[in-house]
Amino acid sequence: MTEKRGPYRRTAERRREILDAAAAVFAESGYRAGSLKDIAARVSLDPSSLLHHFGSKRALLEAVLADKIDRDATALHWDDRVPPEQYPAALLRLAERNAGNPGGIGLYSVLAAESITTEHPDSFRDRHAQTREAFTEGFAAMADAGLLREGVDPASAAASLFALWDGAQTHWLIDPDAVDVVALLRAHLRLLTTVSL
Amino acid sequence: MTEKRGPYRRTAERRREILDAAAAVFAESGYRAGSLKDIAARVSLDPSSLLHHFGSKRALLEAVLADKIDRDATALHWDDRVPPEQYPAALLRLAERNAGNPGGIGLYSVLAAESITTEHPDSFRDRHAQTREAFTEGFAAMADAGLLREGVDPASAAASLFALWDGAQTHWLIDPDAVDVVALLRAHLRLLTTVSL
DNA sequence: GTCTATATGGAGATAGAC
DNA sequence: GTCTATCTCCATATAGAC
Numbered sequence: 001m002t003e004k005r006g007p008y009r010r011t012a013e014r015r016r017e018i019l020d021a022a023a024a025v026f027a028e029s030g031y032r033a034g035s036l037k038d039i040a041a042r043v044s045l046d047p048s049s050l051l052h053h054f055g056s057k058r059a060l061l062e063a064v065l066a067d068k069i070d071r072d073a074t075a076l077h078w079d080d081r082v083p084p085e086q087y088p089a090a091l092l093r094l095a096e097r098n099a100g101n102p103g104g105i106g107l108y109s110v111l112a113a114e115s116i117t118t119e120h121p122d123s124f125r126d127r128h129a130q131t132r133e134a135f136t137e138g139f140a141a142m143a144d145a146g147l148l149r150e151g152v153d154p155a156s157a158a159a160s161l162f163a164l165w166d167g168a169q170t171h172w173l174i175d176p177d178a179v180d181v182v183a184l185l186r187a188h189l190r191l192l193t194t195v196s197l
Numbered sequence: 198m199t200e201k202r203g204p205y206r207r208t209a210e211r212r213r214e215i216l217d218a219a220a221a222v223f224a225e226s227g228y229r230a231g232s233l234k235d236i237a238a239r240v241s242l243d244p245s246s247l248l249h250h251f252g253s254k255r256a257l258l259e260a261v262l263a264d265k266i267d268r269d270a271t272a273l274h275w276d277d278r279v280p281p282e283q284y285p286a287a288l289l290r291l292a293e294r295n296a297g298n299p300g301g302i303g304l305y306s307v308l309a310a311e312s313i314t315t316e317h318p319d320s321f322r323d324r325h326a327q328t329r330e331a332f333t334e335g336f337a338a339m340a341d342a343g344l345l346r347e348g349v350d351p352a353s354a355a356a357s358l359f360a361l362w363d364g365a366q367t368h369w370l371i372d373p374d375a376v377d378v379v380a381l382l383r384a385h386l387r388l389l390t391t392v393s394l
Numbered sequence: 395g396t397c398t399a400t401a402t403g404g405a406g407a408t409a410g411a412c
Numbered sequence: 413g414t415c416t417a418t419c420t421c422c423a424t425a426t427a428g429a430c
Contacts, residue, residue, distance in 0.1 A: 014395085030227075030310070030311055033229050033311075035422085036423080036424070036425095037423080045395095046396065046397060046398085047423095047424080048397075048398085048426080049395065049397075051425065051426085052395065052396075056425080112367060112371060113306050114227055114230075114307070114311070124371050125371060128372055128375065129375065132375065152384075152388075156381065156384055159368075159375075159376060159381060160365075160381050162364070162368065163361050163364035163365040163368050163376070163381060164357060164361045164364055166364040166367065167359070167360035167361055167362070167363040167367070168356075168360040168364070170309060170310065170360075170363065170367075171359065171363065174317070174321050175322045175326070178322075178356075179356060187349075187353055190348070191346075191389070208413080211413085232406085233406070233407095234404090242413095243415055243416080244405095244406080245406095245407080245414080245415075246414050246415075248408085249413065249414075250413085253407080254406065254407090
């Protein structure tokens, strides 16, 4: 579908640039406060040119979300090749990578909170459902291997890990010195599972 | 300081009314999108009258936060009269009360996320520090009574409970059917402590 | 595809009458 | 204390030239 060359190539690149800029601005300023002007400035365009590509600010947001959900899904999805006993460690590595990347973290904390209030894009529920499901698969594999603690079931382990992760990220953004996201996740995974971390 | 009667009595009441309305609107719509017009409409006033009382929208937000932090502090603060073994149950009761009161929940999820991006009011760091401290005191009392699980320390238990709570509330707001805040907290408290719940 | 110019709307804030 | 009227600013979006 997407041409590698030809007349649409530059356009596709432009859209990519705009998506990235928009994600960054929305992450920093939220949806409402993040203006087309800000986004346009980052890609050295006029706001009206953004609208030429995406039609409306709302549509741009949806495109950003769809794009991010896509990427996150592949990043989080349970990989059968990872042995269950290494799943917790893999999660922690992912958390460590995120920790060095505040911009990426911010997008969801900010937009999620805003989406609660505004018109809820289904995208959000979808993303959350996908993430929970990905975690559930991982914990289910651990359960099969007998690596979960007594009384811990995969679905609720997944929900609590996800909630703790998001909550800790948000708290970290508010007060970086007071919260250690990776440490909290490690402690939580120690309680949920019997693997040593 | 505050008069029970006299010329300032009605004014104090008005300020209360406005604070409550502002808290509700900010919780629903966020700070930026929550307009003075919306708030004014709830108390049947003109936006300019709000500004007469609080000077600016920003000042109104600060007043709302100060008020809420005040109330929350008293609600969450560790009460010496509660025996440590009943602390987890007391937390769950508080969570249950909050669960029936989405408006109250929303204020912080929304504003916290927004504050990350915007100018950070110190109020937020303060509120978080206070809350973490309150939880830490509760868990410390439990630790003294030997009710925490092996390897769980009060400070990190407090941080993880707080993060999980906020995260779960946010997730619940996004998809109420998919998340049970109280159940997640109960499961978490079971892992942190040795009391039965 | 990108720009300039413009339409339109809503926000927060101020001045001043009552 | 509350209102009306007004100011100023900045947003999204559109029209049309290049």
